[in-house]
Amino acid sequence: MTKDKTTARDAAKTSEPFASDLLRGHTDTIVLAVLRSHDRYGYEIYKVIRDATGGEHEIKEATLYATFRRLEKDGLVEAYWGDETQGGRRKYYRITDAGRAVFRRAVADWTATQRIIDTLLNLKGNPS
Amino acid sequence: MTKDKTTARDAAKTSEPFASDLLRGHTDTIVLAVLRSHDRYGYEIYKVIRDATGGEHEIKEATLYATFRRLEKDGLVEAYWGDETQGGRRKYYRITDAGRAVFRRAVADWTATQRIIDTLLNLKGNPS
DNA sequence: GGCCAGTAGTGTGTCTGATATAGTACCAGA
DNA sequence: TCTGGTACTATATCAGACACACTACTGGCC
Numbered sequence A, B: 001m002t003k004d005k006t007t008a009r010d011a012a013k014t015s016e017p018f019a020s021d022l023l024r025g026h027t028d029t030i031v032l033a034v035l036r037s038h039d040r041y042g043y044e045i046y047k048v049i050r051d052a053t054g055g056e057h058e059i060k061e062a063t064l065y066a067t068f069r070r071l072e073k074d075g076l077v078e079a080y081w082g083d084e085t086q087g088g089r090r091k092y093y094r095i096t097d098a099g100r101a102v103f104r105r106a107v108a109d110w111t112a113t114q115r116i117i118d119t120l121l122n123l124k125g126n127p128s
Numbered sequence C: 001g002g003c004c005a006g007t008a009g010t011g012t013g014t015c016t017g018a019t020a021t022a023g024t025a026c027c028a029g030a
Numbered sequence D: 001t002c003t004g005g006t007a008c009t010a011t012a013t014c015a016g017a018c019a020c021a022c023t024a025c026t027g028g029c030c
Helices: A009-015 A027-035 A042-053 A061-073 A097-121 B008-014 B027-035 B042-052 B061-073 B097-121
Strands: A077-081 A090-093 B077-081 B089-097
Touching: A009 A077, A009 A090, A027 A042, A027 A061, A027 A077, A027 A090, A027 A097, A027 B097, A042 A061, A042 A090, A042 B089, A042 B097, A090 A097, A097 B027, A097 B042, A097 B097, B027 B061, B027 B077, B027 B089, B027 B097, B042 B061, B042 B089, B061 B089, B061 B097, B089 B097
Parallel strands: none
Antiparallel strands: A077 A090, B077 B089
């Protein structure tokens, strides 16, 4: 029954830091971006994203691991266990060629999204 | 059982025009933006959005009318029936002061969102 | 007189992504 | 031994967007 999710409206009322849903749909792309240069393990990706924004934005762990599973299922990343024999097992993720293709497409989509929203928000209501 | 929604991944595979979820969370803001200058009725808002993007993006009617109800419930817009006595009744929407406040906040959020995603997508994986 | 496309709004059900919440398990340092 | 950080998993819930289907009026065309 309790509702804790921060919406844009809630944010306006309560000065919440950020409405998380605004990044919705971009999480996959962000993960692929982080994996472009080299393989990383899950928790590392979590930290990279958190730190890259100066702690301003954080993708929740649950969200991230769900994203990994989705990306893996779709063949955009491949997962393998690291050889940390002593404790703290780590699952590494590697971006596939398909993943890189999707990433390129997603960047184009992101650019289009920016253009569309910017256009709509700047609508002054031309006095036709 | 059938699944027709276009995702970013599908788009990459099928050259779909656009992954609709990328605008998710911004619909309310877009509607408020369109209402800033003057009142408009539902179908008109639908067309303004569709046309403002050159038909590139379309917010579905069902989505839009759901948005109106949500905005009205939250007191961000007020609705009233037009006086078209002959046929084609139209419900007009007017943005409230609260709506304007939320809009200003949403624009700030949008700017922050752009910055965050741009930062993350440009991650080159610094060779630390 | 009938048909169709366009306008205008509503209702129901479903899917997806993000989250809350909780849990397991290991390790290092005080 | 206890605590905090690391690392990953599982379940349930929610909101937003959509598909689909529907009502209803108008004007133009045949």
